[in-house]
Amino acid sequence: MRVSSDSTSTILPQLNQLQARQSQLQSTISSGKKLTTASDAPADAALVARMSTEQQAAVSYRRNADLAITYLETSDQQLSMLNQFHDQAQGLLENYQADPSASQQQATVETLNALLEQINSTVNDTVNDQTIFGSDGVSTTPFTTTRDADGNITSFTYEGGTGDWKLPGSATAQISAGTSGTTNQGLADWANQVVALRDAVAAGDTTALTAASDGLGTAEDNLLVAQVELGGKLARAEAVRTSEDNRYNLRQDSINQRTEANVTEAIVQFNQVNQAYQASLQVASMTMNLSLVDFL
Amino acid sequence: MSLLHGISTNAQALNTYGRALQVTGNNIANVNTQGYARQVVQVGSSNSYTQGRSVQSTGLSVTGYSDVRNSMLDAQIVREQSVASRYEGEAEILSELETLLGDTLGNTEALSTLEGASEETLSGGLRGDLQAFFSSWDALAAAPNNSSAKAQVLENAQTLVESLRGTDERLADLQSDLDNQAKLEIGTVNEQLSLIAQYNRQISSLGPKQQEQANELESQRQQALEELAKHMDFVAQPQENGMINLVVTTEDGANLNLLEGSGTTLKLSWQDGKLVGGPDANPLRVNGGQLAAIESTRNGLIADTRASLDAVAGQLVQATNAVYNPTGAAGEDFFLATGQTASSIELEAGLTTTTLRANTVGSASSNDAALAMGSLATREFSTAAGEVVDGNLDNYLTDLTVTIGARVQASQSDSDAESAILSYLNTQRDSEIGVNLDEEVARMIQFQRSYQATSRVMRAMDDMLQDLLSQI
Numbered sequence: 001m002r003v004s005s006d007s008t009s010t011i012l013p014q015l016n017q018l019q020a021r022q023s024q025l026q027s028t029i030s031s032g033k034k035l036t037t038a039s040d041a042p043a044d045a046a047l048v049a050r051m052s053t054e055q056q057a058a059v060s061y062r063r064n065a066d067l068a069i070t071y072l073e074t075s076d077q078q079l080s081m082l083n084q085f086h087d088q089a090q091g092l093l094e095n096y097q098a099d100p101s102a103s104q105q106q107a108t109v110e111t112l113n114a115l116l117e118q119i120n121s122t123v124n125d126t127v128n129d130q131t132i133f134g135s136d137g138v139s140t141t142p143f144t145t146t147r148d149a150d151g152n153i154t155s156f157t158y159e160g161g162t163g164d165w166k167l168p169g170s171a172t173a174q175i176s177a178g179t180s181g182t183t184n185q186g187l188a189d190w191a192n193q194v195v196a197l198r199d200a201v202a203a204g205d206t207t208a209l210t211a212a213s214d215g216l217g218t219a220e221d222n223l224l225v226a227q228v229e230l231g232g233k234l235a236r237a238e239a240v241r242t243s244e245d246n247r248y249n250l251r252q253d254s255i256n257q258r259t260e261a262n263v264t265e266a267i268v269q270f271n272q273v274n275q276a277y278q279a280s281l282q283v284a285s286m287t288m289n290l291s292l293v294d295f296l
Numbered sequence: 297m298s299l300l301h302g303i304s305t306n307a308q309a310l311n312t313y314g315r316a317l318q319v320t321g322n323n324i325a326n327v328n329t330q331g332y333a334r335q336v337v338q339v340g341s342s343n344s345y346t347q348g349r350s351v352q353s354t355g356l357s358v359t360g361y362s363d364v365r366n367s368m369l370d371a372q373i374v375r376e377q378s379v380a381s382r383y384e385g386e387a388e389i390l391s392e393l394e395t396l397l398g399d400t401l402g403n404t405e406a407l408s409t410l411e412g413a414s415e416e417t418l419s420g421g422l423r424g425d426l427q428a429f430f431s432s433w434d435a436l437a438a439a440p441n442n443s444s445a446k447a448q449v450l451e452n453a454q455t456l457v458e459s460l461r462g463t464d465e466r467l468a469d470l471q472s473d474l475d476n477q478a479k480l481e482i483g484t485v486n487e488q489l490s491l492i493a494q495y496n497r498q499i500s501s502l503g504p505k506q507q508e509q510a511n512e513l514e515s516q517r518q519q520a521l522e523e524l525a526k527h528m529d530f531v532a533q534p535q536e537n538g539m540i541n542l543v544v545t546t547e548d549g550a551n552l553n554l555l556e557g558s559g560t561t562l563k564l565s566w567q568d569g570k571l572v573g574g575p576d577a578n579p580l581r582v583n584g585g586q587l588a589a590i591e592s593t594r595n596g597l598i599a600d601t602r603a604s605l606d607a608v609a610g611q612l613v614q615a616t617n618a619v620y621n622p623t624g625a626a627g628e629d630f631f632l633a634t635g636q637t638a639s640s641i642e643l644e645a646g647l648t649t650t651t652l653r654a655n656t657v658g659s660a661s662s663n664d665a666a667l668a669m670g671s672l673a674t675r676e677f678s679t680a681a682g683e684v685v686d687g688n689l690d691n692y693l694t695d696l697t698v699t700i701g702a703r704v705q706a707s708q709s710d711s712d713a714e715s716a717i718l719s720y721l722n723t724q725r726d727s728e729i730g731v732n733l734d735e736e737v738a739r740m741i742q743f744q745r746s747y748q749a750t751s752r753v754m755r756a757m758d759d760m761l762q763d764l765l766s767q768i
Contacts, residue, residue, distance in 0.1 A: 001727060005327050006327060013719045037704075038394065038702070039704035042702035049697065053423075060670075064438055128439045130440070130441060136662055138660065140441060161662065162660075166667075167434075168667065291737070296737070
């Protein structure tokens, strides 16, 4: 076969090809990635894109689970406080029943008034500007109060949401982040029993005292119901958090399989191509240098 | 044969060998000239006569210059050059399109837990902005009275709007740049056509005794044709007078003369993204060269991408407003209802952290709107139901990115394959017409020795004549 002395059509294209391959491998080794844009591997890119979207969702649901846990744990703490207030109220009642003197009556009424203010503050508490016992209602003060001329609380009214405070926990399911409207109504009922107790002590009415004491005892169930409800919801929120962690990590593994380069293999290939390039340069040099002119 | 006749014959031979050396030198000088076809001098007896029983030659002369060009290979290379340039151009333009979309495919950093992740690191480009927008509504649903969450929603919404507008603007700029490039290409095409016309004129004016010049001009014309093929495709029609006509086809299938002989060239221009020719501005069917790459990408995938972005914007506006303001109350939309394209999308005027709602107007729920907005991220739309897109918005954008990526990969693959074919053809041609230094040096030595020997013979004859004359 006749060969032209013009190297641009024979030697140079081969050298260019080897250079291009070297450059490609160098980029893979230095970045550690074999897939950075869709054109590198369209089919894998489609999968990676969808996996990253699912990861995005996992981050979002995981954040909601964390928030739900925060709300629920705070609700639990506040319910514990309400339980303490209940025990205080019971204690005050027992002390007054043991010593129904005028001074004891006054002290009990004043202490119960202060307790009612603490209850009002606790049930209207917020976390992250979100009311803890407001369910899905719009009001920023789910428990409103009426007061007498002296400014003492005379009743509690629940004006929060009637449904369940929910956050997205997955594409198809939601997680509850607080007590339900029904439970919250129960808290209002319990608070009103404390009001009734204060009124009965202030009136010095033994019959009313007995009725208030019974009512308070019954209303204590509302607190227990709320705590049980919170416990169940907390377990669900923690399960969602764990699930989304796993989902994220599984997808990360899948993404890594498709995007991470086998650097060892790439280095070996680079060495091979580099050696071939050096050999080509040497051979090209020998071919181009040698000519009949040198022997004349 | 007399001595004088012998000297004359040898003088003719010296001229011939000198001419042959000149041609050999020209070949060596053009060893690196792309597309140069070496010339081979044909020498032979200029004439002969009968003397008695023998036939005597009257001397040596150049009988011709052989043309080693392979016209079939030349035509093939012109065709493949046109195809290769088209694929190369498409690969470059589509690669730029992929870069402009800016989708970085998502999180490629290994994270052992979610603790180090944030929405901002997960997906890049338009998809990332869309995901961040919906995600911020989820966050608002969890804290509907929190002003920071509201501020985040507005910030992400504005980023999304700017991302859509910015991407569309960049694509529009790309189309405009391609239009300008096409006009430059047409300028280059016109220059090449003038050059080819000039070569046609020169070649047709040369006589049979000017074969050497004709061969050189044909080499240069072939180079001009290959250069022209890089910009657009055409059909070359060789004529008997040595000229070449160039023909193109309109989209209606009619043939038009791009170049006729040494004169008429078709007036080309670029209108509305298409190459048109002639006084009636007929759209031309361009299948090769840079102009074909520009036309196919500008009017094809780039235009389709812009239409897809418009669809995303339109669907986003419609779906968001339907959820945020289901009753359609005036001034309560989230996005401006009249801005349903990527270039016109914008937030409703007056949206602030104070006026932004997490619930629908008059709703007893504190976060129903925010919950519904967050769920739009996975909502499946359907054109059969009168909506703008099919599938969810994230998958729609992913499909767009992957489609472009697949086209880029295919174009690069086609370009590499076509380059290999072109390289092979060029190697084939060079092996036939290219200059081989060893061959030319060998010929040079051959003619040089023949020249030396002939001049020795002349000298001997001259000495003999002088001896004869000295006797008189």
